[in-house]
Amino acid sequence: MSDKEIRTYDVVVIGAGPVGENVADRTRAAGLSTVIVESELIGGECSYWACEPSKALLRPATLYGEAARFPGVGAAVTGPLDASAVLKHRDRMAADWNDHDQVDWLDSVEVELVRGHGRLDGPRRVTVHTPEGDTVRLAARHAVAVCTGTAAALPPLPGLDAVRPWTSREATSAREVPDRLAILGAGTVATEMAAAWQALGARVTLIARESRLLGRVEAFAADLVAERLREAGVKLRFGTTITAAERAGGPDDGIHLTLSDDTRLVADELLLATGRAPRTDDIGLGTVGLTPGQWLSTDDTYTVTDVEGEWLYAVGDVNHRALLTHQGKYQARVAGAVIAARAGGSALDTRRWGGHAGTADLEAVPQVVFTDPEIAAVGLTTEDATRTGRVVDVVDYDIGRVAGAIQHDPGYRGHARVLIDPQRQVIVGATFAGPGVAELLHSATIAITGEVPLDRLWHAVPPFPTISEVWLRLLETYRDQQHSPIPGESR
Template identity: 55%
Template sequence: MPEQTYDLIVVGGGTSAENVADRAVQGGLTAVIVESELVGGACSYWACMPSKALIRAGTALAAARRVQGAAEAITGQLDAMAAFSRRDTIVHDWSDQSQVDWLESAGIALVRGHGRITGTREVTVTAADGSTTVLTAKHAVALCPGSASLMPAIPGLAEVEPWTSKEATSAQVVPRTLAIIGGGTVATEMATAFTALGSTVTVIARGQLLSGLEPFAGELVAEALRRDGATVLTGVSANSATRTLDGDIAVILSDGRTVTASELLVATGRVPRTGDLGLETVGLPPGHWLQVDDTLLVQGHSPALAGDWLYAVGDVTNRALLTHQGKYQARAAGDVIAARAAGRRVDDAPWGAHVATADHSAVPQVTFTDPEIASVGLTQAAAEKAGYRIRVLDYDLSWLGGATVLADGYVGHARAIVDEDRRVLIGVTFVGQDVAELLHAATIAVVGEVPLERLWHAVPSYPTLSEVWLRLLEEYGRPTGA
């Protein structure tokens, strides 16, 4: 049982893990990553990158068909196998060699195997052949195990062996029919992708689609899916699932209807991968999300946690299950680990260098449906629940000159939420073709708390979708002296 010592041990090898290790090394520490699967994690191989690659073929074709002149040049149909081949290239055929090479170039060690906490600042790694290595951290251990698909307790569901997002994004053939249980991001994105790829898709959602966003976002996506040939069932749930004699999957719904499909995708949420991390060793319950402070220190009352040594980063914190937010947390965590190790001052004030403040109210995200959804900050409902005195600004994106030249019959909508007491934006949502590229401007406005009076002087170029900023300000009313 060989032993090795590093300043920082990172359990997990996804994007959050890579970034926390990299920032710590840049801060003068030594670091090792422990990974049992592929370095780069789910985002690189089974989530962000492959899903967007599959979606892109359909949205690019649809965008061309919405432009007279380009539409007439399209003489064939989407080539699903070519789309799969492009996806395979983007995920490097599920080889992590390039990521391993990057770790080496960054000065980060790698130990392959499953890591478990076995003591204070101690992780024992079990390799595939059963051999073990004990790693000791001089300063910190960061847990970055990520999350896994939630499998709801629906009778018969496990027995029919449904897809999760992992199987959907790595599929090698297009199912003739695909049923999707869920109405969130994974469900709507995969419905968008597989409808375009040629599947007959049925979405089964307990509530409205994308219920965590502004209501009009889910409504526009549902309309688009139906227009493209998918069936969208809302307000119903799956009561049971079984295999039919011909090998299909039959899903019995709460309203008595039956949906039959050749494949079934379950996309009903995520659970933390904390069941076998040795958390009980330090007085924490296994199988739960990890509570952290804004410097990503794990919170708990066990004496084993004394000394500020255990951190958690990424999905496992249950703050914002998004790759870019995990990387944001990782930058803060890596920097603060290095600062504490060197005895430097820790800047843990809100928006300080060593905290993840934006996770609370300024989270940007893009849902890559067609139309796209780009949002940051609070929705109207969330702002009202939080007690803000707000004003809601709405604008139809199809009225913009930029939308007119972008696509024939453009469909889209924008909403901005103004905190009336401070006269700043606290939430923005865009729905429409190509709105993802509007999002960072909105994020800067929200995070920077840019006064509306100053935003009047940020002149948008014409004719682009960015002109929506001027139109939203006009909806609010030009301030005196601006």
């Protein structure tokens, strides 16, 4: 086939991370011929440079901390973590940066793969430049789905190329533990990598422009993380930033940093964890009237709103609705159903919580921050409610008072908060902070997406003794605050 010939499919997907894979899986399952284009490893950022390797680095750290604190176990925990063994475990969880299994999966679901850099080339057209120097031209009968995700957004520091800073990719794939690690940032990547590398033996300094960590979660949860990081030995520098960075001449001289408060410090590595930017700068947006480098705005069907016709979709991080892998996969399931319905001439169900509407992006986005302690949250926070003018009742409970939490750790430190819509009597937000709370999150997500009335939640009996008993305690606390009886109980 010459490079001028065009291969035509029902659907062309640009980007073979978890989001693109799921779009392709759903459209192929609906009987639509589908091709996916990828310039890097099949499986994307989450598999090789984010979710999987970062959690592989973090789990030994949290397990070590829990064991060291537990009566009868702490005395048996001697010496530091075996950093070499942890890094080997990380490598296994990142599949040794080999995507053979992912390619085999694409073959098993009959999705064709073209390796190379894909760019839009006008409506329903994609041109791929392969590593071998060939050009592959693709056309879509029904849809092109852009699933290119995001990359690290770097601050405007002069001389960054010479400094050779880490981004999240280097932080999750580094082969050795740096002696001194400086981190600029206060979000999930910054706090998770501070916890992981400090536990592996690095001396970590976290530098944050903000006055607190994790600005998008409840303050009580962020404060617990800051407390534990300090206990682990991480130095936290709030209200400042880096104004200059220079890598000194000798290999052992490190990176010399100047902060905005005129203090200086030296690090062997610098991690810039200052946000994400869309990978749309070189995917041919100009050929369809869009601006390169922008986030792609969509409606709730993930159809790009600034392009005529209903053929271009932006799914996952690239649309800036909810920058989380699991949420992107949710979007992919919805988008796949939308593409299949339109291709078959079926009507869309775009009602709230309908099969063709990404409602969860707006009302029930679950997120776990895998620090020590974990933070698990879904729905509104109190700050969200205040900003949007939502009236909510706030219910708090100390998780450490729950019998299951004490069984987990006699010195358990944690806190739970739910936000309740007083008119509808349903939960609209939940945040848990403490060891093991990630496993509480799905029940909260179900309560919010299902709009389960509080009087029905009373009948959801948590097993004893587990941390999940905090649900009962929260309901009891709300009952006492409102002076309302348990269903069936007289006043």
